[in-house]
Amino acid sequence: MFSSSSYDRLGGRGRGRGFYSAARRGSGQGQRSAAPGTPRSPSPPTGPVFTTIRYSELEADQASSSDARITGVEDVASYNWLKANEPTIITPGKPPKWTPTARPTKLPEDNPNGTYYRDPNAAYFPSYPMEPVVRSIFEARPDFNAQEVEVFGCGSTFGNLLRFARNVETEKPFRFLVEVVGETVFLIRRENSPKEVIADIRGYGHSFPEANTTWDADLQSSETHQRIIRYQLGHLNTIIRFEADGYFAENVPAKKTYSSPANREVNEDLLVSALAGNTISAHTPKNSNSLKLVQGQGPIPQSTVFDLKTRSIKRKHYDTTISDQIPRLWIRQIPFFVLAYHDNGLFRSEEVTVRNIKPDVARWESDNKGDVRKLVDLIEKIADVVKATAGRKLEVQYRYGHGLELREQVEGVASVLPNDLAAKWADQGNRAETTGVALENRSVDGAVDFEHESIEKGVALDEKSVDSLDDDEYDWDKKEDYTACSLESCNYCGHCSY
Template sequence: MIVISRAQLAYIALPSKAVITDVKHLSSYNWIEAPTPTIVVPGAPARWNPPKGPQQLAADSGDIYDAQYAARKLDCPLEPLFRSVHTEHDAFDLNAVDVVTDRGNIRKLLSFINPEHSDKYFKGFTIDVEVVQNTALFCRDEAVTAESGRDYGFWGHGCEFEKAYTVPRIAGSTAHHRVISYQFGGLHFLVRHETDGYVEDAGDSCGSVARAMQGLVLAPTTAPTRMAGSTLSVARGGEVVPLCATLEIKTHSLRRALAFSDLAARQLWVSQTPKLVRASHDQGRFDEPQVEDVTAQIQQWEAANQPILKRLAWLMQRIVVLAKASPGGRVRIKCHVPGDKLVISPYDGPKLLPADLYAKWTAKAPSSRPTSPAAAKETAENAKQNTKRVNGTGIGQSTAVTSMDPTAAHFHFGLPTPDATKGGLDKTPN
C-alpha cells in the first residue's frame, strides 16, 4: 500500500511544462432509453436552440444520473467508450495509448492536488486502475449512480434549462458522450466526457458541418447488436459533430457568481470544450444567455496554472507506474474526506472490460507508439527533471519510495523500501 499526502507535492521535482497538445475527436455515442443497456454511435449532442426573451423555468426534480453505466446495470463501465471507438475506427491501435479515463477522474485528481478545484459536496472518491499491455484504464467506482435534489436540498435548474434551450437530435436519448485523444505530460490519453450540446454557427472552421446537422430528430439506422459475453447493445445512427462546435452549459443564481477559473478546472480544460453558456437566473427567471467561445481563455488558464498541472502530469505518470508494478497490473486509488491523502493498494476486483475487447490489444503487434515531436521532447524533459531525489522529509516513511522519478518502479506493496528510513517520498494525486 502506498499513501500519498498533499503535503508531499511541495517536494516533488516538477516537469518543465504540462500542456495538452494534439487534440483529436475519436468517437461519440448516445445512451438511449431501452429495455437493455443500449448506445447509438456516433449519436449526436442536443442542438442549441434558445427561445426568445426571458424564460421562467421550474426547478429540477426527480433523479439525475451521475454514472449512466452503473445506473443501467452495465457490467463493464468503460465498455461503451471502447465500443464507440472501434465502431468508428475498426483498426484503431490501442497499443499506442497510455491512459484511458473519464474526465471526472482527472477532475478528482485535480481536486486532490488543489482543494480549491473541489466542489462543496466533496465526498471522497475511488478510482480503479487496470493495465492492459501498456495501457492504463482508469475507472471510477461510484456507490451513488443517480441522485435527487433531496440529497442536497436543491438541485438547481440545469436540467430544466437544457430542456428549454436545446433540441434533442437522437430519439430517446438520455445523454451524449464523446471520446477525444490528446498528449499530456508525455502520455497519450483517451478521455471520455459528457457533452451538453452543440452550436450550429460555430465559426468558419466547423460551422458548415454543424449547420448541416439541423433538422429532425434522428432515429438509429441499424438495429442494436450485442457481442457475445456483453450486456451492451450498439446501434448505428446520428452524425459526427466536430469538437469545435461542442458546448458546455452551466446555470447559476444571480447571487452566486460563476467564475471561469472554476469551470476550466472542473471541466472545460480536461475535455477541451470550446463553447460555454453561463446562464444566470433570479429564482428561475432566465434572461437571454450568450454563447461564449472560450478557447483562448482555456489556454490562458492552462498557462496560469502550470504548478498545479505539472503536479497532475507527475501524478498520472506515477499512478501508471504503480499499477504496472502491482501484482496483476491493478490498483485501487482511494481518497477519503477531508481529501488530503491518496491510498493506492493492489486490487483484485472485477475486470473492467469484456473478454473480446482485451483481444483488441493482443490481436495487434506491439506498437512503435509514435508521438509528435513536441510530445517526445516533453517526455524527455520530464524524465530529466524527475531524476532528483528528496530525502529527510520524514513523510510516509513506512511506504515511501526513494526516488521522485514518477517512472521509477522499485517499490513493494505493503513493504518499506530499503531506504524508507531515510524519508523518501511518494506522489500525490490531483
C-alpha cells in the first residue's frame, strides 16, 4: 500500500493533466488555439426572483452531529472524454497515472493562448452536460436505484454553496440551474456559454502535470477524467461529479475481481478506429443526440486518486495552498494531494511532495461542523423551493450583497436530461439498456468496483495560473450585444431563444 513518506521527494516525466486541462490532451501539448482578445460571452438572461436566501437564515444547529459530516463514500462510475469526431466517452474511465523521475526539470510556462474550458462537460456536450454522467452510471450499474439519490451535483456547484454557507464573502457571482427528476434534485453548473474559457493563463498548472503523469495505452486520446461518487452529506443521499488529476498505480489492488454489465474485451485497434471517426465500436444511447459510449477496461478506486497544484517557491514559507484546498478536497473526498514548488519553472524532486490529506480533511470537518450543517440546511432550502415550483425547475444566482437568489428559469433552457434518460432515472433505472457497448462481438472482464475546479477561497499569488483561479472568476453582468456562443440553438444559456 502507498506510503506518503515514500513520495516526499519526486521529479517527473510523462504526460498527463492539470486543473483545467480538458483541451490539451493528445500528442504534444494538445493545445487548441484561441484568438487573442476574443470577448467573453454575455451573461445569460435571468428570470424573476422567487425568493432570496441570506446567510443569516442558515441554521447551524438544526440537526444532530451526524448531519455535520460525510459518511458512506462509494464510487459509482467514471468516464473519460476522448478526442473524436463526435462526442465520445469511454466508461469506466481512468485518470492519468503518476510517473515521476528524480531529476530536476525545467518546464515551459502554460500556453496563454490555449483554450481551457471552464466546464469540459458543457463544452463537449452542450445540449445535456449531465447526460454523460447519468449514462455512465447506468452503464456501470444497470439496476442503480436512482430514487435513493436526493441531491446530484458537481464539485463546482457544491463548492459555491459551501462558500456561501461558510460566509466566505466574494464579489465573484455564480449561477447554476436546479431541476427535480423523480426524487432527485439536480444542481447543474451554468457558465455564460457552454464553451466559456479561462483567458490569460500563466504559470505551470498544465505543463507540470503533462510532464509527470501518463495516460494508459488505451486512453492516449483522453481529454479529461470525470468521477462520480456517492455519500451521505449529513442525512442527504448525495452524488457528486468532479474531475480528477491522477492516480497512483501502485495503490491499485492487484488482481481485483470486478463485475460489469457484460464480459467484454477492448481491442485497441478498434478504439483507435472509433476515435478516427469510425464509430462502429461505440454504442450510441437511444435519443442521446450522438453521444458515443466506448467500453473501458476497468475503474480506478478512489483510494488511489490525487489532486495536484503548482506554486512558486517564492511563496513557500507563507503558502496557504493546502489549507485553502481542504474544503474542496472534502467535497470530492480525494485522499492525496500533490504540491509542487518551482523556481521560475525549474521543478526539483525535493520540492514536490505527496501528502495523505485524509487526516487534514477529517480535522477540517470536525472543526467546521456548524458550516457543514449550514450547507445541509442550504441545500434543503433550495430543494424545498424547487419542489414547490411549477415545473420543478429554477435557477440559483449569487450576487455580492444580494444573497442567494432563487429565480424562475428563462424559456429556451434545456432540461437537465433528455426525455428517455429522465424517465429511466425517475423509474429507478429499471429500464436501463441491456445491450451496453457493442464492440464487434468481442468481450472482456470489465471493471466496475469503485471506491471514490473552483478554489475554495482566493489566495494572493505571484503568478496567474489556471490551477490558481476560482472557476467563477468572470463578469456575469457583461451585456455586450453578440452571440453567446458559436453553437446554433444549443439550448444551454437561453440566448438562442431571443
